[in-house]
Amino acid sequence: GENVEQHPSTLSVQEGDSAVIKCTYSDSASNYFPWYKQELGKRPQLIIDIRSNVGEKKDQRIAVTLNKTAKHFSLHITETQPEDSAVYFCAASTGANSKLTFGKGITLSVRP
Amino acid sequence: NAGVMQNPRHLVRRRGQEARLRCSPMKGHSHVYWYRQLPEEGLKFMVYLQKENIIDESGMPKERFSAEFPKEGPSILRIQQVVRGDSAAYFCASSRRTGMGETQYFGPGTRLLVL
Numbered sequence: 001g002e003n004v005e006q007h008p009s010t011l012s013v014q015e016g017d018s019a020v021i022k023c024t025y026s027d028s029a030s031n032y033f034p035w036y037k038q039e040l041g042k043r044p045q046l047i048i049d050i051r052s053n054v055g056e057k058k059d060q061r062i063a064v065t066l067n068k069t070a071k072h073f074s075l076h077i078t079e080t081q082p083e084d085s086a087v088y089f090c091a092a093s094t095g096a097n098s099k100l101t102f103g104k105g106i107t108l109s110v111r112p
Numbered sequence: 113n114a115g116v117m118q119n120p121r122h123l124v125r126r127r128g129q130e131a132r133l134r135c136s137p138m139k140g141h142s143h144v145y146w147y148r149q150l151p152e153e154g155l156k157f158m159v160y161l162q163k164e165n166i167i168d169e170s171g172m173p174k175e176r177f178s179a180e181f182p183k184e185g186p187s188i189l190r191i192q193q194v195v196r197g198d199s200a201a202y203f204c205a206s207s208r209r210t211g212m213g214e215t216q217y218f219g220p221g222t223r224l225l226v227l
Contacts, residue, residue, distance in 0.1 A: 006154075034215070043116075043203065043218040044155065089154055098207060098214050099145060099168060102154035 002027040004092050006103030013080050014111050021075045021106050023090035030092040033066060033073045034100070038087045047088075048075070080110045114139065116206050116219035117186075124225045131191040131198070133222045137206030144187040145216060146172075146179060149201040161187055194226045 003026040013019045025033075034049035050057045050064045050073065057064050063076040077084055087107050091100040117136040125131050137144050142163055147155040157171040161181035172179065176194075181187040191198055201223045205216035 032214075036218075043220045045218070046215060049215065095214075098143070098216070099157045099160055099171075100147075100155075100216060101157065102147075104154040 002030060002092055002094070002101040004090060004101050004103040006090055006106055008106060009104065010107045010109070012109040012111060015080060015082060017080055019075075019077045019080050019084070019108055019110075021088055021090070021108070022072060023074070023092075023103050024070075024072045025092040025101075026071065027092070027094060028068075028071065029094045031095050032093040032098075033064070034091050034093075035064060035075050036089045036091065036102075038089065038105070040086075044089060077108075080108075082110050082112050084108060085110045116141075116204060116217050118202075118204055118219035118222050120222060121220060122223050122225070124227065125194045126227050127195055128193050131194050131224055131226075133189040133191075133202050133204075133224070134186040135189070135204035135206075135219055136186040137204075138217055141206035141208050141217075143207045143209060143214075144181050145205045145207075146187075146189050147203045147205065149203060149221075151200075155203060158189070191224075194224075196226045199224055199226045 006023050031052035036044035037047045038044045061078045066073040087105045089105045091102045144161045146158040149155045159172045159179045160168040176192045178190045201221045203221045205218045207214045207216050
């Protein structure tokens with residue numbers, strides 16, 4: 001089955017700096033890659049996703065890139081703000097039944 | 113448009129009791145997924161259901177756990193004879209349909225504590 005790994009497990013950045021979170025996946029059949037943000041005690045919320053027919057997608061300060069050959073995808077957050085502090089999960093799906101395989105999450109801390 | 117609803121939000125059970133977790137998908141969504149999140153861990157897929165059908169239960173323990181999504185009413189995840197290891201947050205998610213890139217929207221979760 002699919003295996004998704006996330007690196008690093010924690011990341012601390014200064015407010016205004018950029019943050020990059022990387023994930024790798026194992027199943028070459030995976031074709032959908034969402035990113036979720038989870039604040040303490042809250043539900044995971046989709047922040048951006050990418051499908052395998054594109055290599056990059058951007059939404060304001062957030063962007064995601066996908067390298068299907070290397071089987072990795074990354075989340076880029078620019079001009080970080082304290083409210084970006086949360087746990088971020090990457091996930092992958094083959095689309096067959098849409099079940100998501102998640103990475104273990106990364107705790108992002110943005111220092112004011 | 114109400115989001116995915118789950119109840120109860122918190123549930124305390126003693127070992128050996130039964131836990132029933134309910135999930136109402138977003139309006140217009142007919143696909144429900146259940147995930148379990150242990151402390152400091154990611155979400156692990158348990159089961160995928162459509163109305164009156166279990167499509168994929170590959171992530172669900174073979175014993176004590178069952179799930180249903182009846183024609184009317186919410187989806188229910190049932191855990192019989194709970195043990196302390198069942199303590200976790202249980203999230204359900206719903207989508208309009210299945211297939212490539214269909215967004216899953218998560219509910220607020222039920223936090224189960226087994227004493």
